[in-house]
Amino acid sequence: MSRAEEVVVQVSDVVKDFRPGLGVRRKRVLDGISFSVRRGEIFGFVGPNGAGKTTTLKILLGLIRPTAGTAAILGHGVRETAFRRHVGFLPENPYFYEYLTGREILHFYARLSGVPAEGRARRVDELLGRVSLQAAADARLRTYSKGMLQRIGIAQALVHDPQVIFLDEPMSGLDPIGRKEIRDLILQLHAEGKTIFMNTHILSDVEMLCDRVAIIVKGHIRYEGPIEDFLGGEERQCDVTLANLPPELADSFDGRFGAPRSGRGQNLEFRVPEKHAGEMIRIALDAGAELRSLTPHRVSLETIFLSAVEQEAREAAREGRG
Amino acid sequence: MSSLLRIQTIAVNTVREAVRSKVLYVLLFFALVLIGTGVLLSTLSYVERERILQDVGLAAVRLFGAAIAIFVGVGLVHKEVDRRTIFTVLSKPVSRSEFLLGKFAGLVATLWLQVVVMAACFCLVSWLAGAPLGAGHAKALLLVAGELAVLCAVATLFSSFTTPTLASLFGAGFYLVGHLTRDLRELGSQSGSAAAEQATALLHRVLPDLEAFNLSIEAVHGLPIPAAEVWQPLLYGAFYSASLLLIASLVFERRDFR
Numbered sequence: 244m245s246r247a248e249e250v251v252v253q254v255s256d257v258v259k260d261f262r263p264g265l266g267v268r269r270k271r272v273l274d275g276i277s278f279s280v281r282r283g284e285i286f287g288f289v290g291p292n293g294a295g296k297t298t299t300l301k302i303l304l305g306l307i308r309p310t311a312g313t314a315a316i317l318g319h320g321v322r323e324t325a326f327r328r329h330v331g332f333l334p335e336n337p338y339f340y341e342y343l344t345g346r347e348i349l350h351f352y353a354r355l356s357g358v359p360a361e362g363r364a365r366r367v368d369e370l371l372g373r374v375s376l377q378a379a380a381d382a383r384l385r386t387y388s389k390g391m392l393q394r395i396g397i398a399q400a401l402v403h404d405p406q407v408i409f410l411d412e413p414m415s416g417l418d419p420i421g422r423k424e425i426r427d428l429i430l431q432l433h434a435e436g437k438t439i440f441m442n443t444h445i446l447s448d449v450e451m452l453c454d455r456v457a458i459i460v461k462g463h464i465r466y467e468g469p470i471e472d473f474l475g476g477e478e479r480q481c482d483v484t485l486a487n488l489p490p491e492l493a494d495s496f497d498g499r500f501g502a503p504r505s506g507r508g509q510n511l512e513f514r515v516p517e518k519h520a521g522e523m524i525r526i527a528l529d530a531g532a533e534l535r536s537l538t539p540h541r542v543s544l545e546t547i548f549l550s551a552v553e554q555e556a557r558e559a560a561r562e563g564r565g
Numbered sequence: 566m567s568s569l570l571r572i573q574t575i576a577v578n579t580v581r582e583a584v585r586s587k588v589l590y591v592l593l594f595f596a597l598v599l600i601g602t603g604v605l606l607s608t609l610s611y612v613e614r615e616r617i618l619q620d621v622g623l624a625a626v627r628l629f630g631a632a633i634a635i636f637v638g639v640g641l642v643h644k645e646v647d648r649r650t651i652f653t654v655l656s657k658p659v660s661r662s663e664f665l666l667g668k669f670a671g672l673v674a675t676l677w678l679q680v681v682v683m684a685a686c687f688c689l690v691s692w693l694a695g696a697p698l699g700a701g702h703a704k705a706l707l708l709v710a711g712e713l714a715v716l717c718a719v720a721t722l723f724s725s726f727t728t729p730t731l732a733s734l735f736g737a738g739f740y741l742v743g744h745l746t747r748d749l750r751e752l753g754s755q756s757g758s759a760a761a762e763q764a765t766a767l768l769h770r771v772l773p774d775l776e777a778f779n780l781s782i783e784a785v786h787g788l789p790i791p792a793a794e795v796w797q798p799l800l801y802g803a804f805y806s807a808s809l810l811l812i813a814s815l816v817f818e819r820r821d822f823r
Contacts, residue, residue, distance in 0.1 A: 261823070298823075304656045306822040324660045332656035338649045340578065342585040354574040355657040357567055399653060409656075 251407055251438050252280035252303065257312035259298055259462075272298050274462040275312065280407075280455075285429065285439045287453035287470070289446075295462045296442040297335065300411055303440075304332055316407060328357050331400035335411040335442070337392060341385035345376050345395050348384060349402055356403030370398040374428075390421040397428060407438045414448055426452060460551045479517040484535040485527050486510050492530050496523060510535055571659050572667040579671020580678070583637060592636075593679060596629035597686050604694060615696030616785050622687040623705060623781040626680065630713045631740050634676050638720025639732035641668050646822055655822070662814040669721045669810060676713045680706065697787065704795050705784035711802045712778035716740060718806035719773070722813040726820070743775030773805055 259273040273295045280286040290296050301307040302314055305321050319326040339348055349367040358366055371380045374394035379387065387395065393413070400408055413429070414422045429439060429452055443449060449456055449470055457467040466473050483502075485493075486509050493511055496502045500523050502515035515523050517539070524534055583589050603621035607614040642665065645651040654664060684706050691698050719739045723732035746769045753765025777798040783790050 261821075301652075301822065304652075306652060306655060308819070308821060324658050327656060327658040330656065332653060334649065334652045337653065339653070340582065340650055342582055343578075351574060351578055352653070352657060355571055355654065355659050357570075357658060396653075403657075 249282040250279045251282050251317055252286075252440060253313075253315045254278050254299070254303070255313050257299070257302060257314055258310045259295075259302065259307065260310045272462055273302075273309075276459065276462070276464045277312075278457040278464055278467045280438060280440055282438050283433075283436055284454040285433050285441065285452050287449040287456035288440065288442045288459065289444065289449055289456050290459035291444060293461075294459045296444075296459060297411060299459070300409055300440075300442055304330070304409065328403055329406045331403070331405035331408040333393075333396045333400045333408075333410045333413060335415055336389075337396035339384050339392065339395065339399075342383060344381050344383055345371065345387070345391075345398075346380045348395065349398055352399040353402045358403050366402065366404075370402055373401075374398045375424075389416055390418065393417060393421065393425070397425070401432075405437070407440065408432060410439065410441045412442055412444070414443070414445060422448075458551060460555050463555060465551045465554065480514050480540040481517050481520045482512060482514055482536070482538045482540050483520060483524060484510055484512045484537075485524075486533045486535050488527055488532040489530050492527065492532075499523075514540060568660075568663055571663050572670060575654070575659070575664060575667025576671035576674060579641070579668055580674050583671075583675040589633065589637065589675070589679075592629060592633050593682060596625055596679075596683050599625035599629070600683065600686050600690055604690060607694065615691070615694060618694050619687075619691060619696055619702075619785045620781065622690060623702075623709075623785065626683045626687060626706070627709050627712070627779075627781070629683065630676060630680055630709060631716055633679060634672070634713050634716040635720055635733055635736035635740065637675070638672050638717055639724050639729045639736055641672055641721060642724040642817070643727075643729050643732070651822060661817050661820075665721060665725060665814055665817050666810065669717055672717045672721065673714050676717060677710055680710050680713065699784075699787065701780070701784035701787060701790055704790050705780040708778040708780050708795065708798055711799045712775055715743075715773055715775070715778075715802045715806050715809075718809040718813075722809045722816075725813045725817045739773065740775065743773040744779075745776075746772050746774050747776045774801070777801060 255277050256275045257273055257277070258271070258275055260269045260271050262269055276295070276299065288296055288299065298307060302309050303316060303321055305324070305327075308322075314321045317326055317329055340351075343351065346367060349370060350363065353363050353367060368377075371377050374397055376391060376394055376398070379391060384392065384395065393416075397413075400410075410429070413425050417425065426448070429441070432439060433452075441448075441453065453470055455468060456470050456473065458465045458473065484506075488511055493504055496513055496515070497504060500513075500515050500519040502513040502519070502523060504511055504513055506512045513523070520537070524537070528534065600622045603618040603625070606621055607618040610617055642651075645654070645668075651664070655661065687706075688698060688702075691702075716736070716739075720732065720736050723735045727735070750765045750769040753762045756762065756765075780790060780794065782788070783794075
């Protein structure tokens with residue numbers, strides 16, 4: 244097996260039941276899920292809220308015990324602890340000891356992860372630089388903003404130079420600049436050969452970052468593979484806005500390219516299949532029109548989830564499940 | 566060896582949290598006030614002023630030590646789960662038992678630090694009032710430290726699976742019953758019923774015998790304290806705490822952190 248195909252995270256038939264309240268009734272959160280993550284890839288674990296993403300992640304990190312099935316990271320069962328020196332974890336909306344400073348908390352996690360004393364201070368400084376927190380390094384965490392906490396969270400996940408990094412909704416609650424910074428960091432880590440497992444429900448992040456995804460809906464894996472293949476069934480479209488377009492040409496676009504028109508007056512907007520967009524724009528420009536905007540129209544994740552949920556319901560009905 | 570380092574890291578962090586929180590200083594302030602109040606109370610009496618002063622002082626150290634152990638201890642683990650700080654700690658190569666032991670060790674160290682401060686205040690007040698200080702006082706204070714370690718283990722156990730409110734009720738109950746188990750056994754043996762005698766003897770075995778750690782009377786009255794009365798309770802306390810921590814580890818190991 245080549246290094247690239249080496250499986251680093253393996254989840255097999257994992258079931259998790261919770262017993263809320265007095266524990267009389269059972270609630271199945273994960274229903275026999277299986278998937279695998281290969282070395283060096285960015286793996287997106289995608290699903291709507293309440294699908295079981297965080298539960299799966301917590302099982303992988305040993306915070307929750309599965310009811311049945313097995314999960315392994317780097318060939319070690321997730322109940323072991325020693326191999327965790329190769330694993331980094333950023334929880335969703337991370338919470339840290341707010342009475343510590345940024346530098347103190349990184350030292351704390353570095354010691355717990357077994358980073359040798361001699362290189363520790365240098366490693367901590369390096370990470371504070373990497374997440375741009377040198378200026379706030381000696382301020383208590385209670386004074387940090389949400390974005391700063393997210394960055395210190397990333398720094399603690401990387402402090403021991405892990406091979407596999409688990410991120411739970413890493414962009415959640417960040418502003419556009421913060422999101423871009425985190426995205427760039429993920430791509431850098433990928434370039435360094437790290438394996439990244441990312442829980443998310445934001446499709447644009449998945450499309451931009453992930454090599455492969457698993458889609459989970461109501462505790463079932465609905466798809467595992469490259470994101471393009473999953474979206475392949477859907478024809479990609481673009482929104483094109485044109486000004487000063489001769490009316491007769493505008494009328495012809497629907498029939499010719501399957502591009503319905505919206506808007507009135509000077510600016511007209513067309514939703515055109517991506518494969519015809521180039522030709523349509525060229526004809527329009529030749530006729531003296533101006534191109535005002537060109538936006539790829541993305542299939543929303545909600546649409547995907549909706550179809551997956553419908554499929555789930557159909558299967559449930561067929562199998563006689565509730 | 567690295568396991569010890571991890572336990573130590575968590576313990577140091579626990580002490581740091583306590584030292585940087587205000588609650589502890591408030592409790593410590595009242596303890597010092599109470600020790601000082603001994604001076605006032607002793608002036609109400611014409612006889613045995615020094616003994617009253619030292620009685621109140623040692624009682625203050627024991628009671629406030631116990632209160633801090635229970636009220637700081639019960640939130641120890643619960644707060645980590647509630648604030649989700651435990652997620653990142655357990656995602657590192659740290660076992661749940663190491664985490665629990667680290668929290669316990671940190672709590673004990675915090676308590677011992679408090680005992681040192683309170684003992685220093687007690688000695689200062691005694692010295693200013695001209696009350697005698699001797700080895701007996703040191704032994705009594707040593708056993709207070711031992712008793713507090715047992716209480717920390719009790720608090721850690723309850724904190725590992727229940728809410729702070731319930732844990733403080735259990736902890737306070739444990740403390741009170743712990744000081745009554747000897748009387749309970751005595752009562753059983755005098756009842757004349759074999760069943761009652763066996764039941765109270767069993768309770769005496771299972772519940773902690775905290776009265777064994779109380780040398781206040783001997784210290785204040787300058788009575789001789791044999792070495793066995795010091796090392797036996799300490800050894801008993803060590804075994805008792807270890808058993809409680811073992812149970813706490815087993816319970817904690819099975820928990821899901823949702």
